[in-house]
Amino acid sequence: MAHLRRALCFVFVCALASPAAAQEGARTFTDEEKAEQAPEPVEAVLTRPPELLKFAEATYPEAAREAGREAAVQLILTLSAEGKVTEAVLAGEPVGDGFDEAAIEAALQLEWRPAEVNGAPAEVRVPFIYRFAFVPDPEEPPPAEVKTARIIGRVREKGTRLPLPAVPVSLGTIAEVLSDETGRFVLENAPVGEFELVAVSPDHRRERLPVTLVAGEEVEVELLLERLRSSPFETIVRGDRERSSLTRRTLEDEELKTVPGSFGDPLRAVLNMPGMARSPYILGLVLVRGSAPSDSAILVDGHEVPIIYHFLGGPSVLPADMLERIDFYPGNFSARFGRALGGIIDVGTRRPNPKAWRGNAHFDLFDAGLYFEGPIIEDRLAISGSIRRSYVDAVIQTVVEVLADGENVSVVLPVYYDYQTRLDFRPSHAHSLSLVVFGSDDQLEVVGSQSGGTDVRLDAGIAFTRVKLDWHAQPAKWLEWTLSPVVGFDETSYRVGTLEAEGTLYEYALRFDLRAQPVENLILRTGFDGMARTLVAKGRVPVLLPEYRPHPSSTIGDREAATIERSLDLMTGAFYLEAEWRPMGGPVTVLPGVRTDQYTWVDRYRFFVDPRLNVRWAVTDDITLSAGGGLFSQPPVEWRLDPEFGNPELEPEWAVHTGLGVAWKMAEALSLSVDGFYIERYDLSERTNEAEFDENGNVADISRWENIGRGRAYGVEVLLKHELTRQFYGWISYTLSRSEQIFQIGDDWSPTDFDQTHILVLVASYAFSDNWRAGLRFRLVSCNPQTPVESPTLDSDRGTHQPLFGPPLSARGPLFNQLDIRVDRSWTFDWWSLGVYLDLQNVYNAVNPEAVQYNYRYDHEAPIPGLPVLPSFGIQGSF
Numbered sequence: 001m002a003h004l005r006r007a008l009c010f011v012f013v014c015a016l017a018s019p020a021a022a023q024e025g026a027r028t029f030t031d032e033e034k035a036e037q038a039p040e041p042v043e044a045v046l047t048r049p050p051e052l053l054k055f056a057e058a059t060y061p062e063a064a065r066e067a068g069r070e071a072a073v074q075l076i077l078t079l080s081a082e083g084k085v086t087e088a089v090l091a092g093e094p095v096g097d098g099f100d101e102a103a104i105e106a107a108l109q110l111e112w113r114p115a116e117v118n119g120a121p122a123e124v125r126v127p128f129i130y131r132f133a134f135v136p137d138p139e140e141p142p143p144a145e146v147k148t149a150r151i152i153g154r155v156r157e158k159g160t161r162l163p164l165p166a167v168p169v170s171l172g173t174i175a176e177v178l179s180d181e182t183g184r185f186v187l188e189n190a191p192v193g194e195f196e197l198v199a200v201s202p203d204h205r206r207e208r209l210p211v212t213l214v215a216g217e218e219v220e221v222e223l224l225l226e227r228l229r230s231s232p233f234e235t236i237v238r239g240d241r242e243r244s245s246l247t248r249r250t251l252e253d254e255e256l257k258t259v260p261g262s263f264g265d266p267l268r269a270v271l272n273m274p275g276m277a278r279s280p281y282i283l284g285l286v287l288v289r290g291s292a293p294s295d296s297a298i299l300v301d302g303h304e305v306p307i308i309y310h311f312l313g314g315p316s317v318l319p320a321d322m323l324e325r326i327d328f329y330p331g332n333f334s335a336r337f338g339r340a341l342g343g344i345i346d347v348g349t350r351r352p353n354p355k356a357w358r359g360n361a362h363f364d365l366f367d368a369g370l371y372f373e374g375p376i377i378e379d380r381l382a383i384s385g386s387i388r389r390s391y392v393d394a395v396i397q398t399v400v401e402v403l404a405d406g407e408n409v410s411v412v413l414p415v416y417y418d419y420q421t422r423l424d425f426r427p428s429h430a431h432s433l434s435l436v437v438f439g440s441d442d443q444l445e446v447v448g449s450q451s452g453g454t455d456v457r458l459d460a461g462i463a464f465t466r467v468k469l470d471w472h473a474q475p476a477k478w479l480e481w482t483l484s485p486v487v488g489f490d491e492t493s494y495r496v497g498t499l500e501a502e503g504t505l506y507e508y509a510l511r512f513d514l515r516a517q518p519v520e521n522l523i524l525r526t527g528f529d530g531m532a533r534t535l536v537a538k539g540r541v542p543v544l545l546p547e548y549r550p551h552p553s554s555t556i557g558d559r560e561a562a563t564i565e566r567s568l569d570l571m572t573g574a575f576y577l578e579a580e581w582r583p584m585g586g587p588v589t590v591l592p593g594v595r596t597d598q599y600t601w602v603d604r605y606r607f608f609v610d611p612r613l614n615v616r617w618a619v620t621d622d623i624t625l626s627a628g629g630g631l632f633s634q635p636p637v638e639w640r641l642d643p644e645f646g647n648p649e650l651e652p653e654w655a656v657h658t659g660l661g662v663a664w665k666m667a668e669a670l671s672l673s674v675d676g677f678y679i680e681r682y683d684l685s686e687r688t689n690e691a692e693f694d695e696n697g698n699v700a701d702i703s704r705w706e707n708i709g710r711g712r713a714y715g716v717e718v719l720l721k722h723e724l725t726r727q728f729y730g731w732i733s734y735t736l737s738r739s740e741q742i743f744q745i746g747d748d749w750s751p752t753d754f755d756q757t758h759i760l761v762l763v764a765s766y767a768f769s770d771n772w773r774a775g776l777r778f779r780l781v782s783c784n785p786q787t788p789v790e791s792p793t794l795d796s797d798r799g800t801h802q803p804l805f806g807p808p809l810s811a812r813g814p815l816f817n818q819l820d821i822r823v824d825r826s827w828t829f830d831w832w833s834l835g836v837y838l839d840l841q842n843v844y845n846a847v848n849p850e851a852v853q854y855n856y857r858y859d860h861e862a863p864i865p866g867l868p869v870l871p872s873f874g875i876q877g878s879f
Helices: 031-037 062-067 099-107 253-258 266-272 392-404 555-559
Strands: 046-048 051-054 071-079 085-090 111-113 124-132 148-157 168-171 175-178 184-191 193-199 207-213 218-225 297-300 323-329 344-349 358-364 367-377 381-390 409-428 431-449 458-476 479-496 499-519 522-542 561-581 588-601 604-618 623-634 653-665 670-687 691-693 699-702 705-722 728-742 758-767 772-781 789-795 800-805 816-828 833-841 849-854 861-865 870-878
Touching (some): 085 099, 148 193, 168 184, 175 184, 266 344, 588 623
Antiparallel strands (some): 051 111, 071 085, 071 124, 148 184, 458 479, 479 499, 499 522, 588 604, 604 623, 849 861
């Protein structure tokens, strides 16, 4: 007589269901609506997997039994918190011949011990394979004594050695068991003989291991599963979180590391998003919607840092392995953020792995680095660290000396290093502490052959260090907060010819962020964001002069350089409150907010109230409309407040942001978003031409900076994006915008320095296999505006030719165009993995003028080209 041999197969917990049942007559929410109104999830830990208690035999289809056909039906089971099967659906293609119906009918009769998440029974969805194995009736009765063996094993990921929990391991069609949270499994009473041990995971290749079992023996095995689409350059970025801003752009993990032209740097990949203007050369300036670099803020875990990219287009100061998330807000951002008129890039550092040690080492043409992370006390105390140092200066120094052939050749190159470490302590599920120390050091150095020539006096540098402590607490499911103090200092220096300066900035900051969800449709966020800075500077610096000379005998020229020593204190403190409210649980989400900022400098106090409002309307499951507006303010740049060289009476600058947007999910992996914006900026600090003269006609005083500037920016941003799938990702980004400014009272509107009317970016990347990926990036961008020279004139007083300029920023060069490609290849071994990449910028060597230079008479001009073909080859080993 035929009978069934049964096997359980569930790979991992697919999703946690809501513990509360839906009320009768309640509206059904889409997945996107649930994600938007759901509280920030507590980290879900599978503390006990479900266990099959009672098996139900399925009726073997008669036609299949007669034909001797076997089958395996893949199902998705929904298990209640009581262990009952409430739903069973097919997970793959139908098998046919009645197997599907029989498997579903039997699966609904199964009884389980409930799964536990964070120590409490929970509803889960699990994959399940119901196997139909046809075994003919035995011709003779089984032997009276059955000899068995025992298998003890562990399932790990190949290359990283990380344990893989909830992986089904089967001994042919005879027995099956699930690995625990440490990847371990035990098969008791296994029959003797030769078998094949099989482990199956949806994220890994199927692993088969032949085993020979002898009666009474115990066999220890290790199954190494190779991850599909493996990449040693991969970093993890978790989303989607609550949205309290009108527009937020987020990239997935593999997108961040493999975007062509980014040299594998996640923070450089963000520069390809709509709203980001192209930075000259590869300087890495953050130019958001035509604003100046100083108008946008770079945050690490909510705290400002002076730079995010190393000099001259180097990598970001934080390596990919330290990053958990990167959010880019081009405007209309949350009241949680302030002190910026442009945009926000908010970078979050990642918690180290509390269960296993891992690390990597990388080398490329520019620098080398190391990274490690792992547990000190498993699940309680973990540490991570990284260090990187450039060596491009040493390489170029050797090349220049070889090629100079005795001539004086000098090249300005960046020299940099950065370091990071993070220590995490988790005393309980409700509380966690983290200590983060990070910093960088950048110098511009002149290298090359200088035999017998004039010494080139050029040097610049910036170094910073931040020490940050975070306390995160979640005493209740509806309430959580984070307290984060920071101490840091920045050191800057420069030397050009006889002019030099150096400064030290001491910074003390404190953030407190609280989130509460008192009712289902309302989320409240409030907190404090404070910072105190002390700037100490000294050096010999130029004195800025007005554009005219009142009289040839004026003594103003004697003040063109001066020695200074200054100390300036700046304090800011802000409270914010915002809400995320869905009236009646409907399709409209209202996000009101307000931020109050107090600025204090040179014994002067300024107080600003910045109200903000964003609204989202889910018209359908696939279409969402959004609108928003608000006020934003920022203090003046510190050095402009100097009593002698600046103006301590300067007021904070402020702006009004407005925007409209529509997002359309066109298909499962395809989306389109269109955002329009208008930004008006007020009280911008600008140089003035005002001067006071004494009775002898000499200049007595100069008003160097005043709040007389005004700016505006408006445009449309379009993003057509194919989400990351197993093989492909890509997007087309287009920005049509205008950024203008009035520099002096009475002037007309003119373009800003970073106005780029058209910005087109195309990115595409395709994985030909699990270990091969290739991609391209193409950019077509309007040239930055330039001020033309209409005609030269001879300055008899100075004996030099001087240019007569045309209208400010009224000329433009040709369109910037560039094609970049990237190829990645990886190999996975038992204990480690190896990856190499080639990133080639400006493939067809396009000549893109970045600026214009003139001869000494200003009657001939020549373009200063951008970068030629720029290759980068890198290699990384990971364990």
